[in-house]
Amino acid sequence: KRWTRAEIEQLPIPQLCKWLEALGTAYNGAVSRENAVMLLWQKIQQERPPALQAITSPEHLHHWPTPEMLRWLEYFGAADEHVASKEALVQLLVDHGEDLPAPTFLGESAEDAFITQVTQHITLVKNAASTLLAHLSKETAQAEVEARERAKHAWHRNGRALEPFAASALNEAYGASQGGSSYLDVGAGEGLDITVHEASGWAWCIREAAAGGQEGWAPAASVVEVATVLQDSGEDGEDTLALKAGAEVDVLVRHYSGWSMCRAQGAAEAAEGWVADSSLSDHPRNEATKKHRLVLNGLQRLADDCAACEGAFYQLRTQGPEATGTTLE
Structure with missing residues (x-):
């Protein structure tokens, strides 16, 4: 096929570059490496593709081959005339003469x-x-900051201890740890105000005033959130629980979908299933957010x-x- 200038000009910059590569023709003079580096670095910062996590500064791109940079810019949809002169690329192809091999590799x-x-x-x-x-x-x-500044909520039982935890040995060994605070003794079945679960595997808990009102860290695996069922939750299903209003359940997960994975208390078998989160009570401090x-x-x-x-x-x-x-x- 004989390619006219008008036909060649219809091809986008990435395809022009690929065609020149196939012909063994250098096109560095038609590409602004400075602009290519700057634009590619911007795209890496914006998109953060996993394959380019090792690129932490634009200096890392200075030694990249021009074709490699253009391929990534094409991937980001940014291989345009900001980085290459289309007119110069077209001229390089026209200079080859009219009998150019058909670019079957293009696209x-x-x-x-x-x-x-x-x-x-x-x-x-x-x-x-x-x-x-x-x-x-x-x-x-x-x-949350505004809610704390307005008023502090009174102690609210929203959890219980699944097993006893003796903190005295840890307090003696480490003193004021876990962010400058002590560990907390809890007894199996004791009601707690669980204020936060840390990713480190610890939960900040408050004991009832009658039990001393102490605060401290307890193993997150040793405590569980509890909630009261506010309204009948329907029928048992393959993955759901049927609960009566007033029943108390252990809340294992409050899912963002609006459903919570719960475990029924007092059942002969520890039945677990999903319950609509709107049917469960929550700590007053959580209502606002x-x-x-x-x-x-x-x-x-x-x-x-x-x-x-x-x-x-x-x-x-x-x-x-x-x-x-x-x-x-």
């Missing part, structure tokens, strides 16, 4: 095009979720899932379905 396969499209959508969703997560986290933190916290959990889960999808699609693109055991189907 992505249907599979690659699909992966690119889906990945771009996933990235948009992830960025939106991350932005909302940041804004809502600030609002929630502010609301309860919906915020549920949405925060959901946004965090969504952002994490999107990041995992990005990594999976990148692996599929670069290593192929055989290496990853994944197919587009």
Whole structure:
């Protein structure tokens, strides 16, 4: 086929570069490496693809081959005239003469095009979720500060000890630990005000005034949140619990979907299942930000899932379905 200038000019910059690479023609003079480095670094900071986690400064990109940078800019949808002169690329192809080999290698396969499209959508969703997560986290933190400043809630039983925990030995051994506070003795079945669960595996608990009113850390595995059923919760299902109003349950997980995994107390067998969170009591301190916290959990889960999808699609693109055991189907 004889390619005219007008036909060549219809091709996007990434395809022009790939064509020149196939012809063995250098095109560095048509590309601004400085702009390419700057733009690629911006995209890495914004999108944070798992494959480029090792790139922590723009200096890491200075030694990258130009074709590699352009391929990543194409992946981000940013390989445009900010980084390369389309006119200069077209001229390089025209200089080869009219009898150019047909660029059968140009463009992505249907599979690659699909992966690119889906990945771009996933990235948009992830960025939106991350932005909302940041804004809502600030609002929630502010609301909690304002709630604490208005008034402190009285002791409220929202938990119980599953097993005894003797803190005296730890207090003697470590003194004021866990952030400058002591550990707390609790007895099996004792009612507690559980204020926070730490990822470290400890829970900050307050004993009832009649039991001394002490505060301190207890193992999170030794305590459990409890709630009162506010209204009948329907019928038993494969994954749900039927509970009567007034019953007390152990709350194992308050899920962002609005359902809580609960364990019935006093049953012959420890029945577990999902119960609508709206049917359960909660600590008064949580009421102001309860919906915020549920949405925060959901946004965090969504952002994490999107990041995992990005990594999976990148692996599929670069290593192929055989290496990853994944197919587009």
